Amino acid sequence: MENKILNKMIKPEIFLPIFIIAYVILSSLLFYKFWNYSNDQTSKMAIQATEAMAIGLNGEMYRRLRGVPEDVGTIHFESVKKRIMKLVELYKGVKFIYPYILRDGKLIFIADSEPPESKDYTPPGTEYSEADPEYFRPFKEKRAIVTKPVVDRWGTWVSILVPMIDETTGEVTSVLGVDYPVSKWNDDAVIHITQLFVILLFFLLLLITIYRLVVSIHTRKTKEQMLREKEKSYQELFDGSRDGLVMVDTQAGILDVNSAFCQMLGYSLQELKEKEDFYSITPEKWWRYEKEEIWNNRLLKQGYSGIYEKEYIRKDGTIFPVELQAYTLKDESGNVSSLWAVVRDVTERKKMEQHTLKTQRLESIGILAGGIAHDLNNLLGGIFGYIELARKNVNEGKFDDVLKYLSKLMTMFYRAKDLSLQLLTFSKGGNPVSKNQSLIPILKRFSEFSLSGSNVKLNISVPDDLWNVWVDENQMGQVIDNIIINAKQAMPAGGEITVSARNVLPGEILPIGLKAGQYVCFSIADNGVGISPENLTKIFDPFFTTKQKGSGLGLATVYSIIKRHEGEIDVKSQLHGGTIFTIYLPASISQEKSEPAQANEEFKYYGNVLIMDDEEDLLDLFACNLQELGCTVTCAHNGDDAVELFLKAKAAYKPFNLVILDLTIPGGMGGKDVINRLRAIDNSFIAIVSSGYSDDDIMAKPCEYGFNDSIAKPYSSQEFIEVLRRNGLK
Known part of the structure; x- marks a missing residue:
């Protein structure tokens, strides 16, 4: 609570304006008091000096003066005149000294301090017609007066007026006036005020400096406290995370892990740090993938790995699956200094997925069996029917239609064979019988065959220098056929399907799951109705279908075939915006072309x-x-x-x-x-x-x-x- 109040008090935006305003007000009051005090002191000193002058002048010679022109030239006038002029020289800052009397309600000069040749000289007996009423006050009040600044033909003055009193009668016989120029009168006050201003300014700067120092210290301590609290929070988050967190250097050395990661692998923190590198807890089959694909192609290029799956080895030697995502940390020079990884044990999830998949298979097996039985019974019905027709025609000696029946019989036989191959590929994987060959004729032949007789336009864009691939031609034909049939069904009113292919050069970012290397990529794009986001993640699931009579095996079979060829398949779709299937297949190192098939009409072998x-x-x-x-x-x-x-x-x-x-x-x-x-x-x-x-x-x-x-x-x-x-x- 105290820290919060202190934080509010020392905020510069609050404290500084208040402090400066208060300081200015106090300084102004102090300046006012000091100015008045300085003026009072100057007035007192000036009065004392003028009284001293009056005492010095008020002698026999002075008292003989009558304040008439005839006084000029007399001994007593000249004596007073010299004394007054001497006083002006003695008192620095004094401009004029002049005694005057009150006669018939008028002020009359007795003498002044100016020499006769001066333009400011005033002869005795001259009336002071410009006199301010202040100059009459000493005669009435019988005390010394300091006038406010007065303007006359000689300038602007502050006058000290001291009454000269007859000791016998107690009446004021004359007044001694001493004039100070206003500019000189305030010199002392200005000097004092300037000194005060400098002192106050010094203290203001000192206080601001002290304040800033206090703020700086407090801010630093606050930041240190916040940093400690943040470190504590991060440490609590780090230690309390249910996911494993691990930090490694660029040489795969383990720098730090949290308790969840230790529990996941069964090691202590010290045991993990003593490991030579991260690969000692990773099965060897993942080393190349993580070095080439994750490190070179992802972390170094984009700063993060994306989510991918791998395996770890526990302390007891058991291997378990994990889901991992890594990020790079860089130093001040912008170079990668270390890696952070978030690791999640997906053993239970994998078990649940397998259990769910088995449950789905069991639930769907009845539907699947019914569909297979329906298709096979149709095919067997056709086969038996054509055999019966052929046998009947032979028995009756009618041979014209036998060849036609046998041809139709072969067609139904190949359909039955394709169905069995498709089921085998889905159920057990169907290892491909691969050979090194060009993908170009496969793409063209199966694409054209799948769309024969339809209202869909086919566009094929394949470069002549497309690399060879190791593929099973029949299985790859299944892939193309299944995808194009789905695309065709998504465009009942017609449309376009574009089949394109390209070489994937080393260094390109590959889909997650592919090892670094050379690949051939081909895509099949349509402009049909598209796939909804909720269905897009399920299209490769076995038995998943949105068609009334579909078995849900088509795309599941496609996925199985591509995986068996060590490839990867990706799909992008948007409702009413079409769908694109993209398939990556490992390129063949040897680019030898397979020999074309030869005609077999006259083939003989006598072995x-x-x-x-x-x-x-x-x-x-x-x-x-x-x-x-x-x-x-x-x-x-x-x-x-x-x-x-x-x-x-x-x-x-x-x-x-x-x-x-x-x-x-x-x-x-x-x-x-x-x-x-x-x-x-x-x-x-x-x-x-x-x-x-x-x-x-x-x-x-x-x-x-x-x-x-x-x-x-x-x-x-x-x-x-x-x-x-x-x-x-x-």
């Missing part, structure tokens, strides 16, 4: 082929197709049979040139184990792995497991021929 599959019908079908190409085919139903047949062929000097192995054999050796056994026997053959599980890592990277190539079931003869050509089999 010795071993094929292994547990499905009898598929085995017969594959064998027939291979025999049509000219192959000699041997079939195996399991892994043991395949190895035995392989050994017999080698012993008979008829080794197999091509081996096709099913990846999974229930209850027996699958393709992964069989290829290892066969490679140990002979390494000179071409091996192809085949499976309906296209999400298996072996299907994506067959060369790493002893195979030369892979093909996903079901497949057409044209697709199989393309695999043979790709491996140099003719």
Whole structure:
């Protein structure tokens, strides 16, 4: 309370005006008193001096003067005249000395202090006609008078009038007047007042200086107190934060952490400070990302990292997920001196998200199953129908429409295949079977196909020098197809879709989640109805749909495919302003172009082929197709049979040139184990792995497991021929 009152009292805007006004008032009163006192003292001293003069003059010679012109030349006149003139010389500041008498109500000069040759000389007997009434007062009051400044023909004066009294009668016989020029009269008072002013000014400046010193000291103490309170508040906030707070230097050395961060990792503050650097509590897989992307591309360029996720290692060795946001601190030179990071343990949130996702999947599985059953039943109904029509026409000897029915049958077969691939991609990820190729033909072919027959105009802007990418062509086609179908449905009255692509140069700011490197970016933009903000954050969620007959798998599948390609997808939309999907894919270091597909009408291969599959019908079908190409085919139903047949062929000097192995054999050796056994026997053959599980890592990277190539079931003869050509089999 006292500090608050003191703070108000010493505020310059309040105190200084009051102090100065009070000081001026007091100084004015003091000046007035001192001026009056000085004038009083001057008057007293002047009266005393004039009385002394009067005593000196009031002798026999003086009393003989009659105040008539005839006094001039007399001894007594000359004696008085000289004495008066001598007095003027003795008393500095005195201008005139003149005795006068009152005769017939008039003031008559007896003598004056001016020499006869002076223009101001007044002969005796001359009337003082300009006299102020003040000059009559000594005759009436019989006391000395100090007049106010009086103006006459000689100037402006202050006169000291001392009555000369006859001791016998007690009457005033004459008055001795002494004139002081006004300018001289106030000299002493002015000097005294000036001295007083200097003293008062000195004390005023001294008081102001003392006041400013007190204010400065008080302000400094107040700031120190506020700083201490602020530091205390910040420390309480720092220590009391439920999020982890950590400060590190530019070499990743830990400078300070709060208790929440210590509890999060299970270390004490001292233990954390003793760590060599921040990376010792970070799994190694995050080091490059944080150094190249977070530090180089974000913190150094924009001063903050944005929110991103990573992992930490607790003291007990367990790894847990965190959400992190970092900021740079700079020194006086503008250089980054340290980093602040806000860290939040998201373990519980991740568990909740997984639980929620599982709950949503369980709740939606009925709807999804119904939709899948509906689509598959439609496709199976068409397949069975066309088979029945073809069989009926063959039995009746009508062969004209059989080819048309079989063509429609193949169309429905490919639709069923696409549906299974889409479900597999969504449910298990569908590892891409990638190859180094240009994105240009993929963008053009799938974009044009998706919009064929629609009222939507397609604009494609792709540079010729677009870098190659490692992608699965079919999966990337799914991405383009799903996005463009959504865009087309958002423009029922027609519109425009623009497909563009560009190379992302090193150093550009990348979306969160991407590692530093070279990328190819392509975007698909429409001018449709747009997506509302509340739905924009949900569009990639499984089973989320705003369509009456939608399954909610389209964009979820797109997201899954892009993530499997180690890319990133971003979407920007505005209601009634259109939507833009932007996809980033890692660029291929090698820019070799893939060979164009060749026609397969006359393809023949006369090699010795071993094929292994547990499905009898598929085995017969594959064998027939291979025999049509000219192959000699041997079939195996399991892994043991395949190895035995392989050994017999080698012993008979008829080794197999091509081996096709099913990846999974229930209850027996699958393709992964069989290829290892066969490679140990002979390494000179071409091996192809085949499976309906296209999400298996072996299907994506067959060369790493002893195979030369892979093909996903079901497949057409044209697709199989393309695999043979790709491996140099003719």
